[in-house]
Amino acid sequence: MPHGKAPWTRTRTDARKPVTIVLFHSAYGLRPAVYAAADRLREAGHEVRVPDLYDGRTAETVEDGLAIRDEIGRDELLRRAVLAAAPYSERGLVYAGFSFGGSVAQNLALGDERARGLLLLHGTSDMTDDAATGIPVQLHVAEPDPFETEDWLNAWYLRMRKAGADVEIHRYHGAGHLYTDPGLPDYDAQAAKRTWAVALDFLRDL
Structure with a gap:
């Protein structure tokens, strides 16, 4: 089973309403796996x-993916992401993303007062103290x-909790990034x- 889950949990409700999810790709770009993930979420x-x-x-x-990311630039990528979600x-x-896409999703979610949730797959982003x-x-x-070292994740978790987020971390020993x-x-x-089983349950609870 995944381990490292935060000791506090969300209160489960009986409401099971579908949500609108914006799913951002990794540094590899819009690969078939991203489309497959979107289809999985639509089926739910x-x-x-x-x-x-x-x-x-x-x-x-x-x-090569990181080279494309750096060529386009962080500011332009965030601008495109904001325009796509607006x-x-x-x-x-609900903002979601894979690796680099997770960092994009986190930035948008923390800047959107209407956001309902944040699903991060393989990636996080830095955040301000305020x-x-x-x-x-x-x-x-x-x-x-x-790409997500123990020290980084510990600091990220504490900052998220300080910001007021209700955080769960699920870790998978021996898996690749x-x-x-x-x-x-x-x-x-x-x-x-296991990841998709837990993630779909998370989305059902939102």
């Missing part, structure tokens, strides 16, 4: 939007993860299966 009854922050470009290696923000969005939010947050991450993508060497079928 949710509306899902999948922005393409790279304008159709994808990468075969993480190095038409749906009045509904109260950040404030009351949203539920769920993170799924490999253990160990070279992007372990939910069947097309990458990081893929771990069992960890991915």
Whole structure:
């Protein structure tokens, strides 16, 4: 079973209403695994939007993906993400993302007072000390993860709690960084299966 879950939990309600999710791709770009994840979420009854922050470009290696990310630039990528989410923000969005996409999702969620939740798969982002939010947050991450080190995650968790977020962390020992993508060497079928089971339950509770 995943371990490292925070000791405090959200109160489960009987309401099971679908949510609108904006799902951001990783540094690899809009790979088939992202579309498959969106379909999985739609099958659970949710509306899902999948922005393409790279304008159709994808990468075969993480190095190439990071090069595309850096070429476009952080400010431009965030601008594209905000524009993609804006038409749906009045509904109260759930922001979600893979790795780099998780950092994008976190930035948007913390800046959106209507946000309903934040689902992070393999990635987080830094945050300011004055950040404030009351949203539920769920993170799924490999253990160990070279991009999400133990010290970083501890600091991230404490900052999220200080901001007022209700945080769960689920760790998967021995999995690769992007372990939910069947097309990458990081893929771990069992960890991915457990991740989606827990994530779908999280979304049902929002």
